[in-house]
Amino acid sequence: MNANALLQVAIYLAALMLLTKPMGLYLHRAMEGRLPVLGKLLGPLERLLYRISGVNPQQEMGWKSYTVALLLFNGIGVLAVFFLQRLQGSLPLNPAGMGEISLDSAFNTAVSFVTNTNWQGYAGESTMSYLTQMLALAVQNFLSAATGIAVVIALIRGFARHSVATIGNFWVDMTRSTLYVLLPLSVLLAVLLMGQGVIQNFSPYQQVNTLESITYSQPALDAQGQPKLDSDGNPAQETITSHTQTLAMGPVASQEAIKMLGTNGGGFFNANSAHPFENPTPFSNFLQMLAIFLIPAGLCYAFGLMVGDRRQGWAIWTAMALLFVAMTTVSLWAEQDGNPILTTLGVDQSSSPLQSGGNMEGKETRFGITASALFATITTAASCGAVNAMHDSLTPLGGLVPLWLMQLGEVVFGGVGSGLYTMLIYAVIAVFVAGLMIGRTPEYLGKKIEIFEMKMSAVILLVTPILVLLGTAIAVMLPAGLAGIANPGAHGFSEILYALSSAANNNGSAFAGLSANTPFYNLLLAVAMAVGRFGIIIPILAIAGALAAKKRITPGLGTLPTHGPLFIALLIGTVVLVGALTYVPALALGPVIEHLQMVAGH
Amino acid sequence: MKQHLRPAIFLFVGLSMLTGLVYPLLVSAIGQTAFPQQAGGSLITSDGGIVGSRLIGQHFSSPGYFWSRPSATAPYPNNAAASSGSNLGPLNPALSDAVQQRVAALQTSPASPSAVPVDLVTSSASGLDPDISPAAAYFQVARIAQARHLTADQLNALVTAHIEGRQFGVLGEPRVNVLALNLALDAQQPQHHGSE
Structure with a gap:
């Protein structure tokens, strides 16, 4: 591991440690609904939401009632995501003309986004309309993360309170975590990401004239879209020469921000945070990595505050941080060490000031080994699942780290x-x-x-x-x-x-x-x-x-x-x-x- | 259950409107005002037409251009409407076969003595990587010098001028934007049309 790798990891950890306390204080106040400035600004909106939904914020719930409310709310989420995907062909904000999603894929994606998993069987830019991305998927990025915050706050209340029958009001916890925590942070992060080059528009996919033409062959289709057959009955190939490139567009920055902050991880594009429009620079990458651990780390501190002993929160934080450092070290070492088979083929994998070297299959040049291995560790330590490198192409041990971090239950800072x-x-x-x-x-x-x-x-x-x-x-x-x-x-x-x-x-x-x-x-x-x-x-x-x-x-x-x-x-x-x-x-x-x-x- | 039904439905609709419509529209409004160029895709115009995005790699195969990293997108490389990596495992024979072919293609004329920089023979994660490492750019200088009848010194200077260092001196890796480099190459020697 070179000096720069150590420095990048150290800066990341230092930034995380510095943000833990302010984030924890903020979370604690937000969940009690007593934020000084934002409380004044968004308070009327909070009360309006309660009024139209008939919620009495003073009325607390027992754990069974809290659970039923949570399951009901998430069940409605599954239905909404499912039907928005099925109907997207006839809904607005669909410039690329995406059709309805198959039954099994729509069901999988609905469960996936409601459970904060964001497993993606589909490829975003060739499947989902802008409306589906925003109103189905990004909404669940918020609500599934808010659900996680609600549950952990309820559990902490269980420790902090005594001799009572209630653990909080689910509607209030959902509303406050969305309104005061996730929304303002997302706006802030989205603006920072746009400054780095993350796109945010509703344009149709953009055609550009490339410098060089490209010639390729693909299966020929007839007018009905069925594969054409040649005289021998085999699928016919047609050769195409193209002078253009089609750039997928969309409202990416808004979705990217909550994708990281909510430890969701579902990419707007198929390549996720490896796509230059989702993650264009090393700094956007740093912000995204920080966003993944920000709320989980802050929650450790908020936990200490709520149980009346901040050392309890820091003890948990420290255990997580130590596990994280150990796993990061293995991952960095394995990926920088590279693939011995490529060396025998005349490939230079050594690290130098002119190249990152290492196992670069499935990685981006701007991130190199360090920012990719670090990202892979963070995203699986947390329940994020965003990727800036293709995990399938990691070295065996470099792939074992994310695999095992998930299997541990994602408790190293973990999901929101x-x-x-x-x-x-x-x-x-x-x-x-x-x-x-x-x-x-x-x-x-x-x-x-x-x-x-x-x-x-x-x-x-x-x-x-x-x-x-x-x-x-x-x-x-x-x-x-x-x-x-x-x-x-x-x-x-x-x-x-x-x-x-x-x-x-x-x-x-x-x-x-x-x-x-x-x-x-x-x-x-x-x-x-x-x-x-x-x-x-x-x-x-x-x-x-x-x-x-x-x-x-x-x-x-x-x-x-x-x-x-x-x-x-x-x-x-x-x-x-x-x-x-x-x-x-x-x-x-x-x-x-x-x-x-x-x-x-x- | 029944007492929860109304809050569940109304709160879901309310929060959906807020996070699914108001929020992305607000971010778009800020983007259009503060960062219109970035929000629109960092497009590069030349001679009045859009020739690409600074952030999206293009495919180059003629000897007179710097080549981008291999791309695994289908049905053709650098398809920016279908981003994808190769997902080949490290021991997959398909990976070593592909790398072997790429090494051979890079070491033809003129034969290069040094080992090939790894990023130049491995496919990127997105299939759209706009950059190559400085090592990969210098490695291609000999080929381009021959194709364009330029000296290696001229080309090395061009590459050096296009190296982007680590961000803030620390983050990420040094790199060269291939499209920007090739546009500068064409500007330096406009008679070349990229095919020989």
Whole structure:
């Protein structure tokens, strides 16, 4: 790793650390509806929304009522995204004339965006109208992120409150997180991104006259759009010489901003944040990486504030940051080391002032190795899933890092809300394990951890591994699953394992060679995404309700302090151990074998 | 359930209008006012026509132009209406075959002794990478000098003048915009039409 790589990582971490406290303070105030300036400005809008929807913001909900409201709201989201895709052909803002989306793809995408996964079986610029991008997909970028914030705030209230039956009002939490947190930050980021060159327009796709002409052949089509056959009955090819290039356009910046801030990750274009119109410069890339971790990091601080001990928030933050640094190091090293097979072919992969070197297949020149490996680690540490490099072309170990980060449950800062609520469950398990070792009833933040909480935590720990491992097993056993594989050998298995890990953990990135826009994968992955999202949220809210109802106990001599280095180490150990025990056998069949083959020169 | 139905529907519609229509229109209004050139796609005009976007790579294959990075878009390279990477795994024989062919194509006339810079023989993530590394630009100087009857010194100076350093001296990687470089090349020697 060269000095510049270290510097880029250090600047990123420093910026994140500096923004954690202000973001945490902001989140805390925003969720209580007491922001000084924005509160005055947007307060009337908030109250108007309550009035038209008949919401009484003073009226709090128990966990069951909160859950029902959440599921109902997200269910409406699925229907809206589904039907907007099906009807887009006859709706406005469709200059490229995109037709209706197939049933299975529309369903997959609807579930995908509502669950904050943003897995994309489709290619944006050749499938979705501008209206669908804005009113179906970008809306869910906001609302799924707001849902995550609502759930984590409800869980924190469970710790912070005592002897009460309620955990907050879902409508108020949704409205405030959208109105005061996500919208203003998105406007700010969108403006910064446009300054760097991210496009924002409603123009039809733009034809330009290229410097050089290009000649290519493609299957000839007849007037009905069916493949023409030549005299032997084979599909005929036609040769075309073109002097133009068609540039896909659209309202990209607005969608790009919330795509990162909401850890959504669904690209406007097929190439996602690798596309120069989505991510034109190293600085736009830096802003996007920062936007992914911004709210998750801030939530750690807000958590400390809400439970009345800021050290608790920083302890969680530190555990996440240490895991992040370790994973980034592996990823940077593996990608900079490059592909030994290319070296034998006369390719120069060394790093110098004139080139980044390393494994450049599927990467962009402006990002090189450092900004690509860093992005790949961040996007899978969080539940973002945006990519600025093609993960399918990463080196075996460079690909193992994102894969395993997702499998850990995306708790290294993680998704907006979802990262912290899952990490808090790991914290509960860590104190439980510690309690077993010293023979005391475990407690966390003044709450006794008892049978009900542990049962729910066990459910949370089991849901995603079952989806990932069972789903992968089903896919590799069925012809419909194997048909999607693009790369031969162990890498093909990794493609399927990656898809299931991504879907069940609501990430959305892919080893994109896998042809997943088929009825089989659209349905399998939709189930994984839905169960992986709500199968966790429901037990989380149940724990929130149970904790809120408990009495608060004062810490005694036997209480494990949960803000020091011992606890941080225990928490990291729990995350790594659970993740390793669950997934090492599957990883051995994919990236590990592939790495050994690469080293051996096959 | 029933008491939640009205808030769910009305709040969904209200927040959808706000985030799905008002927000993108507001951002567009700001973009058209503050950054019209960028929001429109950083288009480059020459002789009254649009010759491309500074941000979107074009395909070059004649010996007298600097070549862009390989592009995996279908059905032709650098298709800006269908961005895509190759998604080839590191051990896929299709990758080593493709790289081998590209190396051969670059090392023909005049044969170059040094190993080929990696970005010049690997396909970019978007298939639309507008840049190549400075190493990849210098590597092509000998071929272009021969095709255009220019000296290597003239071309090296042109490349050096077009190197964009790391942003703020730190972020990203040094690079050369291929379209801008080729436009400058044509400006320097207008009689050349890019095909020989």
